[in-house]
Amino acid sequence: MMAGIDPNAALGDLAPIIKRAAAGDIEAQRMGRSFAIQDMADAESRRDYAMGQGHAAEAMFWARLAASHGFEDDAVILAAVLTRLAEFWGFDRRDDSADWGNLLLAEAVTILDDLASNGNEAAATAINEMGARVSPHIFQKAKEIA
Numbered sequence: 001m002m003a004g005i006d007p008n009a010a011l012g013d014l015a016p017i018i019k020r021a022a023a024g025d026i027e028a029q030r031m032g033r034s035f036a037i038q039d040m041a042d043a044e045s046r047r048d049y050a051m052g053q054g055h056a057a058e059a060m061f062w063a064r065l066a067a068s069h070g071f072e073d074d075a076v077i078l079a080a081v082l083t084r085l086a087e088f089w090g091f092d093r094r095d096d097s098a099d100w101g102n103l104l105l106a107e108a109v110t111i112l113d114d115l116a117s118n119g120n121e122a123a124a125t126a127i128n129e130m131g132a133r134v135s136p137h138i139f140q141k142a143k144e145i146a
Contacts, residue, residue, distance in 0.1 A: 026069050033062035053088040060085050072115055076122050079108040106141035
């Protein structure tokens with residue numbers, strides 16, 4: 001153990017949030033997720049899509065941590081983050097370069113479908129909207145990974 005050394009100190013105000021999140025603090029995990037989502041939006045508004053993709057990947061990790069606590073709202077946000085990251089990595093295409101994006105998109109469909117099946121209205125709305133804009137092969141892949 002590193003006594004007296006914080007390896008995240010260079011991140012300033014984010015360092016204590018990382019420490020709390022690592023200890024399982026859901027509010028810290030949600031804060032990290034929110035920061036990453038905001039950074040992604042800021043990067044995209046500057047048309048800096050490389051940074052936007054990086055922040056989307058960061059948001060995915062934070063969102064996975066928060067969703068692991070079992071709250072439905074966090075799972076819906078995870079599905080949204082996965083969908084956004086899939087857009088960077090080959091959203092709904094049928095070629096090898098889109099494998100990761102398609103897998104993330106199928107995972108989002110699986111999460112939303114499970115939540116909708118249990119009565120979550122936000123997830124039901126989202127899955128219906130995805131049905132209108134996502135190819136059937138994504139829904140088939142979602143069935144395969146469920």
